[in-house]
Amino acid sequence: MGMVKVTIDGITVEVPENATILQAAMKAGVDIPYFCYHPYLKPAGLCRMCLVEVEGMPKLAPACVTQVRDGMVVRTNTERVKKVREGIVEFQLLHHPLDCPICDQAGECYLQDITFRYGRATSRFVDEKELYPTKFYGPLIVHEQSRCILCKRCVRFCTEVLNGADWNVYWRAAHSLIGSYESDKVANYFTCNLVEVCPVGAITSRLYRYKTRIWKLEFTRSVCEHCEMGCSLDLGVRENQLFKIKHRMADPSPWICDKGYYAFDYVNHAERILYPLARQENKMVSVEVEDAVSSIADKLKNYGEGEVAFILSPSLCLEDAAAVSSMAKAVKGLVDYRVYGEDYLPVKGNVSDIEDVESAKAVLVVGGDVAVSHPVLALSILKAKNAGAKVGVLSAHDIFLGERVDVFSLLPAGSEEPLIKELLDGNVDAIPDLSDEERSCLKDMLSGELLLVAGVRASSALRAAIYSRSKEKGWKYLFLDRGCNAKGLYSAGAYSEGVGEILNRVKEGKVKALVVAGVDLFNTYPNGSLVKEALESAEFLVVMDLFFHDTAMYSDFFLPITSFAEDGGSVVDLFWRVRRRNPAMQPKGLSRPVRDWLALIGEAMGADVDSQGQVAETGWDPLQAKAELLEVKGNTVALVEHAFYRSARYASWCSRFSEVAESPCAYISEDDAKALGVSDGDKVLVSGKGGKFEFVAKVREGQPKGSIVIDAGFDRFPVTLLLNGSWVAPVELRKA
Amino acid sequence: MRAVIDKEFVSEATWNKIQDLMSRYPDRRSALLQVLHAVQDEKGYLDMEAIKWIAKLFKLPPAEVYSVASFYTMFNLKKVGKYLIQVCTNISCMINGAEDIVRHIEKKLGIKVGETTPDGKFTLITVECLGSCGKAPAMMINKDYYENLTPEKVDAILDSLK
Numbered sequence: 001m002g003m004v005k006v007t008i009d010g011i012t013v014e015v016p017e018n019a020t021i022l023q024a025a026m027k028a029g030v031d032i033p034y035f036c037y038h039p040y041l042k043p044a045g046l047c048r049m050c051l052v053e054v055e056g057m058p059k060l061a062p063a064c065v066t067q068v069r070d071g072m073v074v075r076t077n078t079e080r081v082k083k084v085r086e087g088i089v090e091f092q093l094l095h096h097p098l099d100c101p102i103c104d105q106a107g108e109c110y111l112q113d114i115t116f117r118y119g120r121a122t123s124r125f126v127d128e129k130e131l132y133p134t135k136f137y138g139p140l141i142v143h144e145q146s147r148c149i150l151c152k153r154c155v156r157f158c159t160e161v162l163n164g165a166d167w168n169v170y171w172r173a174a175h176s177l178i179g180s181y182e183s184d185k186v187a188n189y190f191t192c193n194l195v196e197v198c199p200v201g202a203i204t205s206r207l208y209r210y211k212t213r214i215w216k217l218e219f220t221r222s223v224c225e226h227c228e229m230g231c232s233l234d235l236g237v238r239e240n241q242l243f244k245i246k247h248r249m250a251d252p253s254p255w256i257c258d259k260g261y262y263a264f265d266y267v268n269h270a271e272r273i274l275y276p277l278a279r280q281e282n283k284m285v286s287v288e289v290e291d292a293v294s295s296i297a298d299k300l301k302n303y304g305e306g307e308v309a310f311i312l313s314p315s316l317c318l319e320d321a322a323a324v325s326s327m328a329k330a331v332k333g334l335v336d337y338r339v340y341g342e343d344y345l346p347v348k349g350n351v352s353d354i355e356d357v358e359s360a361k362a363v364l365v366v367g368g369d370v371a372v373s374h375p376v377l378a379l380s381i382l383k384a385k386n387a388g389a390k391v392g393v394l395s396a397h398d399i400f401l402g403e404r405v406d407v408f409s410l411l412p413a414g415s416e417e418p419l420i421k422e423l424l425d426g427n428v429d430a431i432p433d434l435s436d437e438e439r440s441c442l443k444d445m446l447s448g449e450l451l452l453v454a455g456v457r458a459s460s461a462l463r464a465a466i467y468s469r470s471k472e473k474g475w476k477y478l479f480l481d482r483g484c485n486a487k488g489l490y491s492a493g494a495y496s497e498g499v500g501e502i503l504n505r506v507k508e509g510k511v512k513a514l515v516v517a518g519v520d521l522f523n524t525y526p527n528g529s530l531v532k533e534a535l536e537s538a539e540f541l542v543v544m545d546l547f548f549h550d551t552a553m554y555s556d557f558f559l560p561i562t563s564f565a566e567d568g569g570s571v572v573d574l575f576w577r578v579r580r581r582n583p584a585m586q587p588k589g590l591s592r593p594v595r596d597w598l599a600l601i602g603e604a605m606g607a608d609v610d611s612q613g614q615v616a617e618t619g620w621d622p623l624q625a626k627a628e629l630l631e632v633k634g635n636t637v638a639l640v641e642h643a644f645y646r647s648a649r650y651a652s653w654c655s656r657f658s659e660v661a662e663s664p665c666a667y668i669s670e671d672d673a674k675a676l677g678v679s680d681g682d683k684v685l686v687s688g689k690g691g692k693f694e695f696v697a698k699v700r701e702g703q704p705k706g707s708i709v710i711d712a713g714f715d716r717f718p719v720t721l722l723l724n725g726s727w728v729a730p731v732e733l734r735k736a
Numbered sequence: 737m738r739a740v741i742d743k744e745f746v747s748e749a750t751w752n753k754i755q756d757l758m759s760r761y762p763d764r765r766s767a768l769l770q771v772l773h774a775v776q777d778e779k780g781y782l783d784m785e786a787i788k789w790i791a792k793l794f795k796l797p798p799a800e801v802y803s804v805a806s807f808y809t810m811f812n813l814k815k816v817g818k819y820l821i822q823v824c825t826n827i828s829c830m831i832n833g834a835e836d837i838v839r840h841i842e843k844k845l846g847i848k849v850g851e852t853t854p855d856g857k858f859t860l861i862t863v864e865c866l867g868s869c870g871k872a873p874a875m876m877i878n879k880d881y882y883e884n885l886t887p888e889k890v891d892a893i894l895d896s897l898k
Contacts (some may be wrong), residue, residue, distance in 0.1 A: 159800070164796060164797040164800060165797060165799070166797055166798070166799045167799060167801055168797075168799040168801055168802070168803040168807045170802060170807075171806050171807065172806075172807045180799065181797075181798055181799035181802045181803075182798055182799065254787070299757070300829055317798075408737045410737065433737055433738055434737070434738070435738045437737075438737075611762055700737075701737070701740065702737040
């Protein structure tokens with residue numbers, strides 16, 4: 001691209017020929033105020049704050065939408081520009097309530113800064129201001145129309161990045177209102193971006209409402225712990241409390257998801273256990289660290305080879321994983337992190353960066369709801385679509401991505417994997433419920449360059465099929481894992497034959513002592529009764545975690561560990577890059593990282609615990625998979641999936657975040673609904689192997705008959721009892 | 737996924753018209769305004785149901801369709817009477833007595849501006865310039881213009897609409 005020379009306030013810079021005056025000014029270091037410009041949204045020229053004088057142009061030009069020319073001379077420091085800036089600020093403030101003292105945005109507000117720097121001290125407007133009532137959109141965001149300056153950043157985010165959402169501007173001119181049309185909630189997984197893009201206090205986070213002031217927070221850069229994308233976050237801490245998360249660096253994506261932005265308040269939760277506990281006659285009592293450590297070490301010493309097992313959360317950091325692995329080696333025990341019952345290990349995809357996803361020609365997502373497991377990746381896939389790529393989603397459950405792409409079909413839960421296998425073998429007609437247009441589009445996708453994304457639900461057999469077919473056809477492939485650091489745990493060697501195998505051995509008495517770190521197995525392992533039986537028959541159980549959850553109820557010792565905000569570990573992201581966290585606050589109480597506990601225990605046992613994690617050069621070879629494709633038969637087959645707002649780590653202790661998902665839903669087909677005589681919002685009963693559960697029915701268009709999707713992750717609602725090792729099971733469906 | 741659109745929502749004639757409108761543009765959503773008009777012509781107004789139906793037709797979020805429909809004052813978003821009386825109260829009409837006309841209609845129909853008669857026949861609203869300043873005061877009933885109004889003339893017009 002050709003470069004051109006532009007002079008701004010006497011400073012000459014060289015910029016690409018398609019740059020705007022504002023971008024050139026940024027390069028020259030000249031400050032041009034703006035509201036509506038956003039580096040990752042298309043320029044709109046709405047707020048008129050960036051008007052500048054251009055030599056040879058009779059009128060002032062908006063810098064954010066005016067393209068540069070070679071030899072252009074721009075002035076921003078003239079009397080004319082100064083006067084127009086004063087005028088624009090005066091207009092912006094006509095109906096502004098000027099409630100900075102109670103506004104959460106104060107301190108990071110564009111309007112406040114610009115008024116201070118470029119505005120007049122007084123206003124000539126003497127009439128009554130038009131004010132609007134505060135509106136809460138669900139438990140996460142609050143909207144103050146009175147403070148809005150109509151820059152449309154939020155609306156542009158919804159149309160340009162989300163490809164349309166229930167958020168827009170209504171009416172016109174001075175009476176314009178911004179908001180949701182269909183409900184009093186904003187129903188997508190990216191509402192936090194509305195808060196982040198709003199330059200003023202019109203859209204703010206309810207978690208942060210009236211909590212503290214931005215200038216009192218100290219920000220530390222860290223990495224999100226809710227999925228493998230590894231978004232960089234800035235944690236705002238004051239007096240050792242985590243108050244706010246901001247996403248200031250566009251890494252890996254300029255956008256962030258609700259999990260990363262809102263699901264953090266468990267860090268400050270009052271129910272956090274901050275001292276080691278030990279069981280004494282059916283009661284858990286607080287004990288000294290030294291006593292806990294020496295008793296655990298004494299116990300573990302007595303077990304022989306294969307009698308101790310470690311089960312870890314896939315979100316523990318690399319150093320913790322290395323420590324657990326080395327401890328497991330020292331006691332000749334078993335270790336595994338695949339707490340969701342996965343039978344696969346991380347595969348190194350041939351996609352090296354998020355830009356490879358965004359520049360793909362065609363993307364096909366199978367075997368999982370990407371917007372729930374890796375939300376920001378879904379936005380990158382949409383970005384590829386907007387750049388001209390064809391995108392398809394074939395999955396048994398999908399809420400966000402499917403309705404925004406070219407090819408979408410909801411597959412029957414029981415035969416999802418065989419159908420995808422058939423498609424990979426070239427049989428496009430196997431996929432049900434496609435229009436002719438979609439079918440031909442899918443054919444085109446399969447015959448050309450393709451990026452295949454395998455979701456977290458895809459079993460090892462399906463992964464093997466995807467892998468071998470991709471190698472054959474020269475396609476790109478990307479395999480997603482659960483947890484934020486599965487790749488790191490794999491690298492540290494923290495795996496054996498699966499969590500199911502460990503639990504079975506515990507049940508049979510072969511494994512006598514169990515250490516569970518950072519996870520509530522009742523919430524994650526898809527067989528609640530096996531977890532219960534195993535924990536009951538374990539001779540010795542140590543739980544390391546933040547909260548006293550259902551798994552901890554069975555423990556002999558409970559050791560408090562640090563959350564991601566207090567620990568400086570590293571995680572390995574989707575593209576096998578190591579990302580380091582910085583500790584943003586002091587560990588609360590006597591909590592410490594898993595590796596520190598293990599080092600203490602190891603020292604007491606006389607074993608050396610090493611916490612130096614190395615990242616594996618290669619991934620797992622899926623062709624080793626011996627398992628068969630997952631196929632479940634039955635009159636009604638249910639797929640159990642964590643609802644988005646219950647899928648974050650420690651979601652039960654993120655009060656506002658988990659509130660968004662009010663009650664567990666069952667997505668049922670129109671035919672089933674008719675047969676049962678239920679309509680949207682009615683109660684249905686799902687009964688199966690381990691019990692009976694009541695759900696709110698959601699009748700979904702395109703849902704195949706005889707296949708339902710039910711929500712997991714709710715408190716005191718152990719739907720994993722319905723399952724038998726995989727997330728799909730035959731059930732019975734009745735009207736409640 | 738095969739989209740299922742309830743064709744019965746509009747009459748066959750309107751459905752055919754919509755199909756024709758939507759086939760005219762390379763970008764389907766260019767036809768949105770005209771389709772909104774077509775549906776309003778049949779239903780008289782665009783309620784939430786109609787907005788959602790059109791949104792599904794265009795594969796747009798209902799919020800976006802509502803945004804367009806609410807921007808233009810020519811779309812009625814609430815139920816209106818059989819006859820929608822739009823009296824101009826902009827400068828030329830105001831100088832020529834538009835306010836008297838409004839008051840007269842209010843008295844005659846027993847409703848205030850913005851209301852509908854109980855029998856669902858008339859809705860009275862005031863609008864900005866109808867572009868008929870030369871023959872002020874003017875009003876528009878549904879799609880017909882009535883100009884050089886006097887209270888007597890208004891009586892005659894309204895009576896003829898019974």
